[in-house]
Amino acid sequence: MIPAIAAIQEEHRAIAALLSALTHILAGIESGRLQPDFTLLSSMIEYIAEMPDKLHHPKEDRIFALLRGKTREVDAQLDMLEAEHRDTIAATSRLDRALVHYMQGGAPAFASFRDAVRLYIADEWRHLNTEESSILPVARRLFTPEDWQDINADFARNGDPWSGPDNRYASLFKRITNLAPAPVGVGPAAGAD
């Protein structure tokens, strides 16, 4: 196992866990099982705005740049993925705005918030899947042990996606876990590689 790839996959697991919890919470609100908790919803949106931007995309952008120097075979995918990284802040502020409209408009505004979240989640799934299925395997094939050594050393300086600065993310994940029971409840997968 290459530590840099493991770090990226672990961050994908944290993002995926959060997106699953968000889906679960929306379904709960829609069915009347849950009351909207706007503080929780805004913390969740803050996480998907902040963690990928600060922790995750810089790692991937470094791998993408090195990969571009070695092959043209994934140029089209890299163009798309890099553009999506640049659009992160705009995409998450669309979610923020949708949440504000929901907070102000109450139940009648739920459907448009739900649709904005669904659209975001669908795009994000496609993005993660492209990285895992089309990009990481090519990096694995083309990067030398020296390439990985540099990248591994660099990535090891970063925090992990479950705890974050000042343990801020840990308390968010704890709240999500309490709210969304297994299999949506989250945490580092036991025995994951």
Ligand SMILES: [Fe+2]
């Ligand atoms: Fe990415």
Ligand SMILES: [Fe+2]
């Ligand atoms: Fe990613």
